[in-house]
Amino acid sequence: MSQPPVIELRGISTRFGSQIVHRDLDLRVDPGQILGLVGGSGSGKTTLLREMLGLVQPSAGSVRLFDVDLALADGPSQRMVRRRLGMLFQQGALFSALSVYDNIAFPLRELRCLDEDWIRRLVYLKLDMVELSPEHARLMPAELSGGMVKRVALARALALEPELLLLDEPTAGLDPDRSQNFVDLVGALQQALGLTVVMVTHDLRTLSSLASHIAVLADQHLVACGPKADVMAVDHPFISGFFGNDRRKLL
Amino acid sequence: MNAVPRLHLESGRVVLTGPWRLANMLPELPELQQQLQNCVPAAATWDLAALDCLDSAAAVLLWRTWGNAWPADLHVSPLHRQVIERVAASPMAVAAPARQRFHPVEALGHLLLQALSHAQGMVVMFGQLLLDLLHLLRHPGDLPWREFSANIYKAGAQALPVTALVGFLIGVTISYLSALQLRSFGADIFIVNILGISIIRELGPVLVAVLVAGRSGSAMTAQIGVMRVTEEIDALSTMGVSRSLRVVLPKILGLTVAMPLIVLWTSAIALLGGMVAAMLQLDLSLLYFFDNLPRAVPVANLYIGLAKGLVFGFAIALVACHFGLRVKPDTESLSANTTRAVVTAITSVILADALFAIFTRHVGVPSL
Numbered sequence: 278m279s280q281p282p283v284i285e286l287r288g289i290s291t292r293f294g295s296q297i298v299h300r301d302l303d304l305r306v307d308p309g310q311i312l313g314l315v316g317g318s319g320s321g322k323t324t325l326l327r328e329m330l331g332l333v334q335p336s337a338g339s340v341r342l343f344d345v346d347l348a349l350a351d352g353p354s355q356r357m358v359r360r361r362l363g364m365l366f367q368q369g370a371l372f373s374a375l376s377v378y379d380n381i382a383f384p385l386r387e388l389r390c391l392d393e394d395w396i397r398r399l400v401y402l403k404l405d406m407v408e409l410s411p412e413h414a415r416l417m418p419a420e421l422s423g424g425m426v427k428r429v430a431l432a433r434a435l436a437l438e439p440e441l442l443l444l445d446e447p448t449a450g451l452d453p454d455r456s457q458n459f460v461d462l463v464g465a466l467q468q469a470l471g472l473t474v475v476m477v478t479h480d481l482r483t484l485s486s487l488a489s490h491i492a493v494l495a496d497q498h499l500v501a502c503g504p505k506a507d508v509m510a511v512d513h514p515f516i517s518g519f520f521g522n523d524r525r526k527l528l
Numbered sequence: 529m530n531a532v533p534r535l536h537l538e539s540g541r542v543v544l545t546g547p548w549r550l551a552n553m554l555p556e557l558p559e560l561q562q563q564l565q566n567c568v569p570a571a572a573t574w575d576l577a578a579l580d581c582l583d584s585a586a587a588v589l590l591w592r593t594w595g596n597a598w599p600a601d602l603h604v605s606p607l608h609r610q611v612i613e614r615v616a617a618s619p620m621a622v623a624a625p626a627r628q629r630f631h632p633v634e635a636l637g638h639l640l641l642q643a644l645s646h647a648q649g650m651v652v653m654f655g656q657l658l659l660d661l662l663h664l665l666r667h668p669g670d671l672p673w674r675e676f677s678a679n680i681y682k683a684g685a686q687a688l689p690v691t692a693l694v695g696f697l698i699g700v701t702i703s704y705l706s707a708l709q710l711r712s713f714g715a716d717i718f719i720v721n722i723l724g725i726s727i728i729r730e731l732g733p734v735l736v737a738v739l740v741a742g743r744s745g746s747a748m749t750a751q752i753g754v755m756r757v758t759e760e761i762d763a764l765s766t767m768g769v770s771r772s773l774r775v776v777l778p779k780i781l782g783l784t785v786a787m788p789l790i791v792l793w794t795s796a797i798a799l800l801g802g803m804v805a806a807m808l809q810l811d812l813s814l815l816y817f818f819d820n821l822p823r824a825v826p827v828a829n830l831y832i833g834l835a836k837g838l839v840f841g842f843a844i845a846l847v848a849c850h851f852g853l854r855v856k857p858d859t860e861s862l863s864a865n866t867t868r869a870v871v872t873a874i875t876s877v878i879l880a881d882a883l884f885a886i887f888t889r890h891v892g893v894p895s896l
């Protein structure tokens with residue numbers, strides 16, 4: 278039995294004014310894949326993630342998440358879909374008026390089913406997963422360092438145990454040690470729960486150790502998309518430049 | 529996704545099957561928790577080997593059910609054991625800091641200290657403004673003309689329609705109400721005195737001040753506040769640009785210059801409204817109105833009105849900028865400070881108006 282794809286993009290085109298960002302993009306992400314989305318700065322990776330979430334409407338084409346077209350779905354089914362995914366924004370997007378603890382507890386409280394004790398244990402567990410100590414729970418987002426913001430945002434994205442994780446540069450601003458731990462964490466979650474992950478990253482080490490598939494965005498197109506080994510073999514100036522001489526090592 | 533987590537008890541052995549993850553547990557959460565609790569006393573063995581998956585929310589639930597300890601006899605795959613081990617190893621909640629009891633005296637003192645600190649902040653800002661002005665006298669080229677004129681446009685020119693509308697309606701209302709009273713005394717012609725003095729000296733400036741405090745004062749606080757949130761203020765100072773000279777001074781100067789002009793405009797429109805209403809209600813001709821206005825209202829009242837506009841504009845902008853710079857980088861503080869800025873600005877305008885009333889009580893009163 279072939280499962281329906283988690284994400285399916287068909288013929289996506291995006292333009293801001295006269296600037297064309299995407300031109301007729303197709304992408305399919307199957308359950309259990311970890312897709313690394315790479316591309317130059319300003320090539321439209323964040324925009325593509327936002328389109329997957331339904332935050333931005335593409336100028337043309339359709340987006341299906343868990344076999345639901347967000348643009349056509351009604352309120353309740355949109356909410357159902359959104360509950361099944363977690364998003365880590367490039368700038369963190371923490372709620373600045375809430376403490377770290379409340380930021381992570383927020384989506385759990387919104388379910389209105391869990392009691393406070395359960396929520397508290399879950400919050401401290403998530404904090405532990407991203408290597409923040411319980412004392413950090415009391416801090417406000419403005420009092421965190423850049424890397425800590427990223428880690429709290431990741432903890433919040435993981436709070437609802439999503440089936441699909443969208444990560445926008447999860448390891449930017451983290452030291453190599455922490456990046457490695459992040460890779461281990463997402464890898465372990467993926468194994469235990471069969472997560473699907475789409476991550477934008479410029480970090481070759483994260484990409485090589487975590488991603489099972491890679492999609493390369495350049496010249497407004499996906500110039501390559503598929504299993505890691507296949508993509509590395511593609512002959513394209515951007516791919517050669519991006520992976521450089523490390524191609525062999527990364528495999 | 530119709531699969532649901534299940535458990536059943538068979539002779540001291542609890543068997544868990546299905547997907548144990550948050551999304552699947554939610555629909556029947558209370559029943560599931562109840563079933564688990566019921567199993568605890570009788571269970572000797574927990575069999576988790578047949579689970580489809582186990583996420584940390586479910587692991588927390590199990591760990592809680594087990595009373596924060598490993599059960600004596602547990603069958604579980606290594607993958608799922610890892611998930612539970614994470615839960616077991618996670619630090620228990622640190623004690624929340626004791627919540628402060630409410631003490632009225634302490635709260636009062638806190639309020640007082642806060643008010644003093646705001647007063648001090650505004651005095652400091654005023655001093656800085658004077659220093660900046662002194663600097664500008666010596667280096668006129670440093671005056672930020674662009675920001676200055678932008679502020680006059682935003683706080684002044686763009687406020688003209690709304691102040692005109694409100695002024696006209698207030699003029700009509702006052703004229704109509706006074707006309708009813710005056711007619712019963714047969715003192716129709718005094719409508720000129722009533723309208724002239726009340727609008728030019730009192731209502732015009734205060735009305736405009738309230739409108740501008742809500743309109744431009746809040747905008748200034750919010751703008752400076754967001755600049756603090758996004759660290760733009762810090763970026764400015766790293767470039768060696770004085771924030772008081774570039775951000776605060778143009779706002780305060782701009783509003784101080786614009787306010788008397790808006791007051792003049794609004795008072796004129798309000799008088800017009802009053803005249804029209806008087807014409808319809810009392811059959812007083814416009815010509816009569818124009819003839820008698822200078823006689824009934826000494827010109828000193830106009831100067832008082834304009835001076836009030838100047839002072840009010842300065843006060844509103846000073847308060848707004850002060851609270852804008854007090855914003856902490858979070859949305860809650862932004863909204864709280866914007867509210868405070870508007871409330872404080874309007875209060876200080878009314879206070880200044882009372883002072884004006886006391887100190888100018890002998891000036892500009894028509895002698896009959």
Ligand SMILES: Nc1ncnc2c1ncn2[C@@H]1O[C@H](COP(=O)(O)OP(=O)(O)OP(=O)(O)O)[C@@H](O)[C@H]1O
Nearest residue numbers: 293294298316317318319320321322323324325367
């Ligand atoms: N709301 C918007 N309005 C206009 N243009 C936009 C908007 N959002 C993004 N763009 C443009 O779309 C292009 C792609 O932006 P995007 O943020 O997706 O880049 P990115 O691939 O995520 O880059 P980076 O790696 O630097 O984060 C950019 O050229 C940007 O200027």
Ligand SMILES: [Mg+2]
Nearest residue numbers: 322323367445
């Ligand atoms: Mg981006």
